[in-house]
Amino acid sequence: MILTLVGLPLLLMLAGFPIYLILLAAAAATMALTMQVPLMALHQYLFSSINAYALLALPFFIFAGEIMDRGGVAGRLVGLMRASMGRVPGKVPLTAIGAGAVFGAITGVGAASVATISKVMLPAMRDEGFADRYSGGLMVSVGAVGVILPPSIPMIVYAAAADESIPRLYAAGIVPGLLIVGMMALHALWVGRGNRGSEADRFTLRGFGTAFRRGVWAAGVPVLILGGIYGGVFSPTEAAAVACLYAFIVSWAVMREMTLRDLMAAAGSTVSFTAQILVVMACAGVFSWLITVNQVSVQLVALIEAMALPGWLLLLAINLLLLLVGCLIDPLSAILLLTPLLVPLAGAIGVDPVHFGIIVTVNLAIGLFTPPFGINLFVMQTMSGIPLKQIYRGIVPFLAIYLIALLLITYIPAISLSGVRLLIGP
Amino acid sequence: ADFTLKVSSPTNNDAILRWMQGFETRLEAATDGAIDVQLFPANQLGQIPATIEGAAMGTIEVTAPASSFFVQYDRRFEVLDVPGLFQNLAHAQATLADPEVLDRLASYAQDQGLETIAAFPHGPLGIVSVRAFDSATALQGQRIRVAGPTVLATGPLSALGASPISLPLGEVLPAMQNGVVDGLIAGLPVFTTGRYYDVALDLTVVPESYLIVTAVASSAFLDTIGADLAEAVRTAARGALEDTNSWNLGAVEAVQGIWEENGGRLVTLPEADAQAYLDAVAAVLPEAEAQNPALAGELAFLRGVAQRHAAE
Amino acid sequence: MNTAKASPLVSRLAAGFTLLLSLALIAMVLLACVNVALRYIWQVSLLWADETLVFGMIVLAFLGTITVSIQNRHLRMELLTRALSGRSAWALRLIELALTAGVLGFTAWYSLAVTQRLWTRGTLSNMAEVPLWLINGAVLVGLTGMALVALAQLAGHLMQGRK
Ligand code: NA
Ligand code: NA
Numbered sequence: 066m067i068l069t070l071v072g073l074p075l076l077l078m079l080a081g082f083p084i085y086l087i088l089l090a091a092a093a094a095t096m097a098l099t100m101q102v103p104l105m106a107l108h109q110y111l112f113s114s115i116n117a118y119a120l121l122a123l124p125f126f127i128f129a130g131e132i133m134d135r136g137g138v139a140g141r142l143v144g145l146m147r148a149s150m151g152r153v154p155g156k157v158p159l160t161a162i163g164a165g166a167v168f169g170a171i172t173g174v175g176a177a178s179v180a181t182i183s184k185v186m187l188p189a190m191r192d193e194g195f196a197d198r199y200s201g202g203l204m205v206s207v208g209a210v211g212v213i214l215p216p217s218i219p220m221i222v223y224a225a226a227a228d229e230s231i232p233r234l235y236a237a238g239i240v241p242g243l244l245i246v247g248m249m250a251l252h253a254l255w256v257g258r259g260n261r262g263s264e265a266d267r268f269t270l271r272g273f274g275t276a277f278r279r280g281v282w283a284a285g286v287p288v289l290i291l292g293g294i295y296g297g298v299f300s301p302t303e304a305a306a307v308a309c310l311y312a313f314i315v316s317w318a319v320m321r322e323m324t325l326r327d328l329m330a331a332a333g334s335t336v337s338f339t340a341q342i343l344v345v346m347a348c349a350g351v352f353s354w355l356i357t358v359n360q361v362s363v364q365l366v367a368l369i370e371a372m373a374l375p376g377w378l379l380l381l382a383i384n385l386l387l388l389l390v391g392c393l394i395d396p397l398s399a400i401l402l403l404t405p406l407l408v409p410l411a412g413a414i415g416v417d418p419v420h421f422g423i424i425v426t427v428n429l430a431i432g433l434f435t436p437p438f439g440i441n442l443f444v445m446q447t448m449s450g451i452p453l454k455q456i457y458r459g460i461v462p463f464l465a466i467y468l469i470a471l472l473l474i475t476y477i478p479a480i481s482l483s484g485v486r487l488l489i490g491p
Numbered sequence: 492a493d494f495t496l497k498v499s500s501p502t503n504n505d506a507i508l509r510w511m512q513g514f515e516t517r518l519e520a521a522t523d524g525a526i527d528v529q530l531f532p533a534n535q536l537g538q539i540p541a542t543i544e545g546a547a548m549g550t551i552e553v554t555a556p557a558s559s560f561f562v563q564y565d566r567r568f569e570v571l572d573v574p575g576l577f578q579n580l581a582h583a584q585a586t587l588a589d590p591e592v593l594d595r596l597a598s599y600a601q602d603q604g605l606e607t608i609a610a611f612p613h614g615p616l617g618i619v620s621v622r623a624f625d626s627a628t629a630l631q632g633q634r635i636r637v638a639g640p641t642v643l644a645t646g647p648l649s650a651l652g653a654s655p656i657s658l659p660l661g662e663v664l665p666a667m668q669n670g671v672v673d674g675l676i677a678g679l680p681v682f683t684t685g686r687y688y689d690v691a692l693d694l695t696v697v698p699e700s701y702l703i704v705t706a707v708a709s710s711a712f713l714d715t716i717g718a719d720l721a722e723a724v725r726t727a728a729r730g731a732l733e734d735t736n737s738w739n740l741g742a743v744e745a746v747q748g749i750w751e752e753n754g755g756r757l758v759t760l761p762e763a764d765a766q767a768y769l770d771a772v773a774a775v776l777p778e779a780e781a782q783n784p785a786l787a788g789e790l791a792f793l794r795g796v797a798q799r800h801a802a803e
Numbered sequence: 804m805n806t807a808k809a810s811p812l813v814s815r816l817a818a819g820f821t822l823l824l825s826l827a828l829i830a831m832v833l834l835a836c837v838n839v840a841l842r843y844i845w846q847v848s849l850l851w852a853d854e855t856l857v858f859g860m861i862v863l864a865f866l867g868t869i870t871v872s873i874q875n876r877h878l879r880m881e882l883l884t885r886a887l888s889g890r891s892a893w894a895l896r897l898i899e900l901a902l903t904a905g906v907l908g909f910t911a912w913y914s915l916a917v918t919q920r921l922w923t924r925g926t927l928s929n930m931a932e933v934p935l936w937l938i939n940g941a942v943l944v945g946l947t948g949m950a951l952v953a954l955a956q957l958a959g960h961l962m963q964g965r966k
């Protein structure tokens with residue numbers, strides 16, 4: 066089983082084969098050669114792993130990004146942002162971080178925020194002379210903050226699985242989320258040091274006024290999304306659909322930068338991108354199911370338990386396990402599988418379950434943008450055309466930031482629990 | 492072990508888990524290790540429709556969700572959604588555990604590759620809403636998430652002026668927070684395990700309405716393991732009902748306690764309003780029977796058995 | 804990749820196919836917006852909408868993936884393979900196409916079995932009451948289509964290699 070479930074995919078990965086094929090070949094071989102289960106399960110899990118309402122945000126936000134890009138909304142938004150920030154060093158990456166964090170936080174769908182933010186921000190990053198490698202790494206990693214900052218579906222699932230309070234988890238996620246965003250911002254300032262832009266970038270009221278007049282309709286997109294979600298008009302998934310409609314109407318009827326032909330082109334790209342990503346998700350679902358039914362996670366946890374490690378080492382081992390599992394399967398499945406096994410372990414060495422929930426969430430957030438199967442990577446690659454290999458290199462500094470933050474969050478409970486004390490009480 | 496039997500359920504730490512554990516113990520003992528039972532609660536094997544399809548095709552051996560998910564496989568399952576059949580939880584338990592009822596349920600959906608091996612009430616249905624359901628008129632204008640599109644699921648709510656809304660269960664809590672929907676109707680334990688007291692305070696027990704769980708086995712699997720082992724599966728499944736039902740009587744009360752401990756309020760409808768709700772149900776029943784020709788016959792049968800247990 | 808470009812006829816078929824899927828996507832966006840408006844303004848909800856939208860996404864994904872195969876745009880990680888010489892690159896591509904056709908054909912076979920059973924049993928979905936064979940059939944069509952594309956590419960690849 067290790068041969069087909071681990072060895073075969075590694076081999077095919079080195080050969081550079083399509084990711085969906087790697088997963089499907091490994092799953093088919095494992096099921097046909099090592100298990101008794103009817104092979105119709107292959108089809109069933111291909112189907113059911115993308116038969117999920119939560120994934121619907123993906124095509125909708127990709128479509129919104131495509132429309133905004135082709136219809137001029139994206140360009141005007143960036144123009145407005147640049148005019149308002151003048152010669153602040155690193156203003157474009159800072160904006161990308163801010164927008165990615167806010168967008169990801171509120172929609173709670175990190176991959177979707179990568180889809181939209183990359184369309185809007187990548188051209189601006191290129192204009193400012195930033196390498197695609199850096200931009201790619203930045204956008205995939207900032208998209209993952211969305212599950213750490215509330216609201217967060219993974220936290221809701223953790224709360225149910227660990228019998229914890231959702232508001233406490235939300236409150237606990239704020240400081241860690243901001244910590245990561247802050248570290249990314251410092252990094253951006255350092256990367257952008259010396260790049261203060263030309264005299265033409267200086268902030269002027271007139272320049273801002275022009276950009277504002279040009280961008281006011283475009284600014285309606287984020288306002289509509291955030292306002293609609295907070296105002297109780299629609300869910301994050303529906304927000305994406307409304308954003309598509311609004312962005313098209315504005316680009317077509319008001320700004321006159323988009324035709325029906327452009328709309329069809331945007332839809333065509335969206336279908337292709339959606340298919341590229343979802344076929345990988347579908348095959349990853351089969352793989353994830355195999356890990357579940359073969360009780361791989363149960364065995365891994367038993368292994369850790371048997372080592373009888375001292376507290377701080379146990380926490381480190383749990384982090385490594387979570388990182389590993391987070392790399393292989395999606396966060397929600399990982400939480401369902403691991404929470405019942407790990408919460409008692411953590412509890413035995415005195416880790417607060419709310420604090421532990423944040424540790425779990427940050428680990429799984431990292432899995433969203435790390436190889437081999439981080440969905441944010443796939444979204445970034447399809448939307449931007451930047452080769453995966455370049456994005457892999459680009460995530461290195463951001464992975465380091467997340468790992469440092471993870472260590473701090475793991476060993477300093479106050480980072481998580483101060484938010485709870487402040488907002489909810491002891 | 493010669494065979495592996497995977498049991499799937501959508502929830503955790505509730506009556507279904509109790510049943511699964513009782514089933515595992517009994518079956519593994521009875522078959523002397525020939526069957527290894529593996530439990531996968533909390534949707535670990537996938538969402539409910541996927542696990543039912545899995546059972547129908549033989550990739551999952553047993554799945555135990557709410558009975559209403561099987562209505563598309565056999566319309567007769569809808570009888571378990573009819574309110575007003577049982578006076579209380581114990582009455583529902585006794586009726587459903589009656590071999591006559593279990594035999595009849597086992598005949599449902601046979602042509603779909605499914606065989607019901609156990610049935611029990613998960614608990615009373617309740618409505619949790621940010622706007623409270625404390626009288627028959629209070630539902631006016633409320634957006635309530637429902638689990639299914641059938642007349643029985645939506646009709647009584649519509650009759651009282653509410654708008655039935657469809658939303659994936661996982662999205663309901665944030666949607667209530669933002670005000671996209673006002674509340675949901677579900678089995679009581681769902682509200683405490685899902686921690687709905689974090690977003691709404693008022694929990695109303697819906698009169699004489701119960702969420703029924705049906706544990707359904709894959710016919711393909713039962714055929715594979717041979718007649719003796721298949722019979723052992725059936726016997727263990729029914730036997731486990733004893734443990735489950737006695738435990739659940741206390742658990743449903745405990746759920747209400749947990750709700751109040753977490754700052755929630757339990758709302759009891761005044762008698763007249765409870766009657767108004769049941770009248771609304773009675774009013775949609777003819778429509779449900781017209782849409783589902785199988786319903787009337789099953790209803791007469793189940794009412795007959797229920798009456799017998801009420802008399803005891 | 805190093806395979807010959809798709810023929811004009813195939814390209815045009817793919818374009819027409821993409822157009823259909825694009826229209827479906829736009830219809831999905833409109834349905835979601837209509838459902839928001841109905842719920843917010845008139846307090847009504849189309850109970851079948853969510854499930855229909857998710858099914859629409861599944862169909863888009865599995866049918867769209869055929870075009871992705873034709874255009875060779877599947878996600879992949881090229882770690883070492885860029886450095887390969889012409890002859891070994893050709894051989895590796897040969898293995899990839901053969902494996903693709905094999906694995907997809909194998910999976911499609913079982914997909915056919917599932918779809919057939921759902922057809923015979925006539926099972927409907929829970930909320931939208933759509934026949935399940937129809938939606939599951941999209942997986943079958945997608946897998947089969949991708950397998951055929953791989954076979955065609957394999958044939959092309961072999962001919963190219965002989966030259
Ligand atoms: Na969030
Ligand atoms: Na067992």
